[in-house]
Amino acid sequence: MAFLAGPPRRLEDSGNTVTYRHLLSPQAMTVFNPLRTIAHCDIDAAYAQFESVRLGLPDDIPLICAQWQSIIAVNYPARKYGIKRFNTIDEAKKLCPHLYVQHVATYRNGESEAGYWGEVDPQTHKVSLDPYRRESLKILAIFKELVPKGEIEKASIDEAFLDLTPMAIDRLLLVHPYLASVPEDAPDGLDSALPPAPPIDWSKAGNVFPADGEEGAREVTTWEDWALCMGAEIMAEVREEVWKRLHYTCSAGIAHNKAMAKLCSAWKKPNNQTVLRMSATSAFLRDMDFTDIRFLGGKLGQAIATEYNAQTVGDMLTVPLEELQAKFGEESIWVYNIIRGIDHTEVTARVATKSMLASKNVRPNVKTPEQGHHWLGVLAGELNVRLRDAREISPGLWPKTLVLSHRTGIEPSRSRQIPFPFTRNLSTEYILKFARRLWDEATQPMNKGNMKLNNIALAFTGLEKLEEGQQGIEGFFASKVSLDAINIKRSRSNSPAGSPKKPRLPTLHTGKRKTPLEAFLAKGESSASSSTVQANPVPNGWTCPKCGALITPSDPVEARSGSLAAEKQEHEDWHFAMSLQGGGTGGSGSGEQGARPKAKVKKKPQGIKAFFTPKG
DNA sequence: CTGGTGAGC
DNA sequence: GGCTCACCAG
Numbered sequence: 213m214a215f216l217a218g219p220p221r222r223l224e225d226s227g228n229t230v231t232y233r234h235l236l237s238p239q240a241m242t243v244f245n246p247l248r249t250i251a252h253c254d255i256d257a258a259y260a261q262f263e264s265v266r267l268g269l270p271d272d273i274p275l276i277c278a279q280w281q282s283i284i285a286v287n288y289p290a291r292k293y294g295i296k297r298f299n300t301i302d303e304a305k306k307l308c309p310h311l312y313v314q315h316v317a318t319y320r321n322g323e324s325e326a327g328y329w330g331e332v333d334p335q336t337h338k339v340s341l342d343p344y345r346r347e348s349l350k351i352l353a354i355f356k357e358l359v360p361k362g363e364i365e366k367a368s369i370d371e372a373f374l375d376l377t378p379m380a381i382d383r384l385l386l387v388h389p390y391l392a393s394v395p396e397d398a399p400d401g402l403d404s405a406l407p408p409a410p411p412i413d414w415s416k417a418g419n420v421f422p423a424d425g426e427e428g429a430r431e432v433t434t435w436e437d438w439a440l441c442m443g444a445e446i447m448a449e450v451r452e453e454v455w456k457r458l459h460y461t462c463s464a465g466i467a468h469n470k471a472m473a474k475l476c477s478a479w480k481k482p483n484n485q486t487v488l489r490m491s492a493t494s495a496f497l498r499d500m501d502f503t504d505i506r507f508l509g510g511k512l513g514q515a516i517a518t519e520y521n522a523q524t525v526g527d528m529l530t531v532p533l534e535e536l537q538a539k540f541g542e543e544s545i546w547v548y549n550i551i552r553g554i555d556h557t558e559v560t561a562r563v564a565t566k567s568m569l570a571s572k573n574v575r576p577n578v579k580t581p582e583q584g585h586h587w588l589g590v591l592a593g594e595l596n597v598r599l600r601d602a603r604e605i606s607p608g609l610w611p612k613t614l615v616l617s618h619r620t621g622i623e624p625s626r627s628r629q630i631p632f633p634f635t636r637n638l639s640t641e642y643i644l645k646f647a648r649r650l651w652d653e654a655t656q657p658m659n660k661g662n663m664k665l666n667n668i669a670l671a672f673t674g675l676e677k678l679e680e681g682q683q684g685i686e687g688f689f690a691s692k693v694s695l696d697a698i699n700i701k702r703s704r705s706n707s708p709a710g711s712p713k714k715p716r717l718p719t720l721h722t723g724k725r726k727t728p729l730e731a732f733l734a735k736g737e738s739s740a741s742s743s744t745v746q747a748n749p750v751p752n753g754w755t756c757p758k759c760g761a762l763i764t765p766s767d768p769v770e771a772r773s774g775s776l777a778a779e780k781q782e783h784e785d786w787h788f789a790m791s792l793q794g795g796g797t798g799g800s801g802s803g804e805q806g807a808r809p810k811a812k813v814k815k816k817p818q819g820i821k822a823f824f825t826p827k828g
Numbered sequence: 829c830t831g832g833t834g835a836g837c
Numbered sequence: 838g839g840c841t842c843a844c845c846a847g
Contacts, residue, residue, distance in 0.1 A: 280838075370837075485834085507835085567843075568841095570841095669840090
């Protein structure tokens with residue numbers, strides 16, 4: 213039974229020797245590879261920086277981003293004046309009289325486009341975070357372009373994890389070409405240990421968190437450190453590129469796993485990065501506040517901290533695994549591991565959104581159906597434009613359900629949902645029809661004069677890319693058949709009789725003009741392949757270097773007027789959209805060891821579908 | 829399908 | 838505090 217006591221071990225994880233297999237075998241590229249190199253990156257005071265750049269302000273102007281009377285972001289120049297997020301705007305202005313206060317964009321009474329206005333009124337306006345989502349996508353596009361080989365996980369609107377392992381190994385082999393082949397006389401072939409690692413020049417890697425008693429003492433350099441250094445150099449280049457192209461500064465952490473990368477990205481801010489080597493992990497974690505660790509900032513973390521009277525990670529290290537699991541469940545092994553710097557969770561390629569919420573705290577309270585309908589219209593209008601926008605980047609994107617939530621006073625909010633049938637004619641009105649139905653159900657129990665809502669929210673959930681076949685026939689006819697009929701007619705046999713031809717459902721390409729954002733997003737992809745494009749010209753057409761598809765002008769009449777170029781661009785956009793959605797090189801697909809709360813062991817489906825299948 | 833938790837700006 | 842997002846339990 214003794215072998216069950218420790219954390220799980222695998223061949224790849226054996227001891228502390230790095231072998232040629234770790235470096236060269238694709239099969240060894242799992243979460244257990246000791247050379248694994250993960251970065252976490254977040255934009256410094258994101259919303260405030262977005263606004264400062266949008267306004268074209270100099271970098272040293274103190275600015276806060278406001279939402280009604282509260283502050284949601286404080287840029288670093290403003291922080292010098294002691295301004296915090298929880299200050300009121302008046303307090304902030306007292307601390308810094310020349311502070312630039314910028315309110316977030318808003319929709320004015322249900323207008324179809326959000327904008328920046330001189331005056332904003334919470335009674336008539338609805339906050340829009342769309343401008344920030346767009347910036348977020350631009351940044352992700354740069355990550356994707358500069359880190360084409362590793363997975364990228366969008367963690368929030370301004371944070372991402374990057375698996376730098378493949379790129380770091382490439383660079384390592386570039387610097388040490390002799391590692392690329394196993395020596396003839398290596399005793400164990402691929403499983404032979406690498407030669408001793410030479411000293412490292414960390415000068416381009418940013419901050420390196422010091423290990424215990426390291427000052428001047430002899431320190432053993434490892435190949436794991438080399439991988440981190442290569443990753444850190446890559447990350448520094450990525451950050452530099454974000455700065456050059458978008459003028460945003462960001463902070464990053466580079467470590468062997470996600471949890472540590474996330475923690476050390478916050479070590480030096482702003483505009484800085486920190487490397488956390490294995491040998492420095494315990495020194496780094498020991499004095500850290502236990503509840504600063506991701507997923508331990510809430511009730512669970514509090515419960516554990518209280519149980520063991522622990523403040524720092526160091527305080528928790530004496531708690532035996534068995535005891536922890538006895539009190540907090542089998543799953544709490546991830547806590548045991550993470551305070552030791554161990555985290556085997558994967559960087560899951562995900563940049564597509566799974567839900568869209570438009571929420572409004574209404575002032576004054578909504579007391580009549582008429583007031584409710586007004587706000588429903590505003591919320592539906594926002595969802596309409598957001599889904600439209602998302603579909604330009606992710607064609608075929610469609611929500612499974614529409615959800616209405618509402619809250620009365622301090623009661624917990626209630627929600628109701630309804631399937632959201634596909635239509636080719638998405639409109640605010642279409643969304644509203646379903647939203648109203650939910651509203652009627654939800655407000656049914658409220659007696660006249662009893663209604664007093666202070667929050668109303670509308671959300672799309674189960675956002676997925678529909679393939680043509682999945683776009684139900686009943687959905688296709690939605691605009692022609694009464695809505696009541698749609699809800700009843702779910703089965704194919706109920707579809708209108710005598711519709712022999714499969715309807716031509718919306719194609720992947722809308723053929724619409726590109727927005728500046730799309731053009732921007734497409735740029736990286738097309739320029740990257742442009743040299744290849746030149747190399748294989750096809751008379752009267754173009755062969756995609758990525759998939760081999762032959763693109764010819766669909767309309768001969770328009771052929772001379774740039775139609776081919778447009779279709780080529782569209783095709784490349786499509787590839788880009790696919791790559792953004794995580795269709796890159798497949799994941800490593802190794803099993804998980806419960807390193808995260810409730811992590812499930814899942815078998816990965818094959819191919820591109822894998823990224824769109826609902827979790828089962 | 830509904831509610832709750834956790835995180836972040 | 839307002840507005841998001843993801844994930845999970847029952």
